[in-house]
């Protein structure tokens with residue numbers, strides 16, 4: 092999709108709908124614009140009149156003083172109007188994009204995980220931040236300004252013609268040249284702006300990815316090569332910026348020359364008038380020249396800017412189209428059930444479940460399993476066996492294609508999503524922490540959870556000691572993705588999260604896998620605390636952590652191959668026994 096070409100009115104209309112709630116602000120802004128575009132062209136008339144009557148004709152300093160005061164008042168009023176106009180148009184723009192951003196974020200929040208699997212995060216960030224920023228310009232400096240410029244142009248032209256149509260024609264001679272120049276440069280500038288934006292994006296992406304992945308860059312000694320790549324991108328960026336400046340620095344002098352040409356033509360005309368027989372009307376001629384000099388400037392500036400502003404408008408509409416594309420994506424929105432009063436303290440049943448992330452590449456095949464309420468079920472199996480996928484289905488992050496899941500007698504698909512997720516807590520191997528305090532990372536901003544509850548929970552889980560030792564205790568600011576905290580510590584924070592939420596169903600997905608020895612014991616204890624008397628699903632690499640589970644489910648290539656408790660599985664001497672022997676041998 093290119094940012095050039097015609098304005099898409101369909102998208103534009105859709106954008107305008109968002110203004111509806113802010114009609115008052117829009118009208119006010121329009122009013123200021125209209126007043127301004129009439130007031131400004133009148134000012135040269137006042138000045139011309141002063142020149143004619145009180146300087147050239149008869150020198151009346153009293154009247155001159157009064158008119159100067161009037162002129163000052165006009166200027167002050169223009170200033171106030173300009174301020175109000177810019178304030179209200181920006182207020183309008185920011186209000187509109189706040190609404191769009193809110194809608195978009197809500198919409199994205201409802202997407203299924205499948206959508207995020209296939210959409211780069213950077214893409215969504217661009218939609219939410221910079222695309223919407225460009226939309227704001229449609230309202231702050233596009234639409235209303237264009238209207239104002241056109242009004243001002245018309246006003247100036249009318250006043251010029253009424254005052255002296257011959258002189259008007261003379262001063263308008265360079266206008267076709269200006270139009271041609273604008274057309275040429277608008278294209279050049281648009282190209283160089285596009286280049287510039289492209290290079291900025293490249294630079295951003297490179298810097299972001301390489302700072303995030305700096306440990307890998309250093310680990311593999313890639314610093315030199317990466318620096319070279321960076322230098323290349325950095326140079327391209329510089330070149331793009333310089334090119335943009337080039338276009339500008341030629342265009343503006345050209346405009347200046349053309350407007351000077353207008354004034355020059357006018358002066359030549361004035362000189363001829365003097366030589367001619369019209370000398371009686373000298374004062375009138377001074378007045379005209381004065382007025383026209385000021386008007387010419389008012390004429391050239393808006394014409395020069397119109398192309399630019401139209402670009403801004405167009406760009407905003409193109410970006411809006413991309414945002415609307417995401418908003419229109421309905422297929423990815425979760426089909427929400429309605430049941431809100433399901434008791435989760437019941438057995439959970441998987442009945443002939445088939446599931447694939449894509450097409451018919453079954454990741455889970457014919458899964459039949461009952462998880463009795465209050466018991467702990469452990470899943471073991473090789474990486475890729477489908478353990479996490481089962482959990483994903485239970486939380487309805489993905490939809491299964493065949494079979495049914497029941498909570499008691501209620502079909503999982505009929506349960507309202509919020510209600511479902513309120514009752515399930517999942518602790519993953521890689522704990523995501525937001526750049527916020529420890530406390531807020533535990534409560535996730537839920538105001539119903541008090542600090543006391545959090546402290547009690549962390550004592551229960553056995554994490555209070557380490558949190559207290561952090562620089563600000565519970566108010567310690569965690570860096571992005573957890574920064575300085577160890578894997579084990581982050582894991583413990585996730586356990587506290589789960590503990591304070593007190594869910595009916597607890598899922599630990601390899602939560603104990605990559606933890607250091609020191610934390611392992613703590614986490615082992617925390618796990619026992621958390622799973623006690625609660626329906627729990629524990630996925631673990633270390634068999635030692637799950638030996639006491641009520642049921643152990645062994646998975647292989649998307650199927651359940653063995654089921655039973657530890658003693659039973661050892662007895663039948665199958666997959667589980669082999670896994671157990673391997674790990675037991677490793678320990679020795």
Ligand SMILES: Nc1ncnc2c1ncn2[C@@H]1O[C@H](COP(=O)(O)OP(=O)(O)O)[C@@H](O)[C@H]1O
Pocket residue numbers: 208448449454472473474475476477478479480481
């Ligand atoms: N988001 C996804 N999109 C496509 N395929 C996936 C996705 N997540 C997992 N898979 C595939 O599904 C299979 C099962 O994965 P998973 O349930 O994560 O296994 P486990 O948790 O037992 O290691 C693997 O072959 C994996 O590559």
Ligand SMILES: [Mg+2]
Pocket residue numbers: 478479480600601
């Ligand atoms: Mg997994």
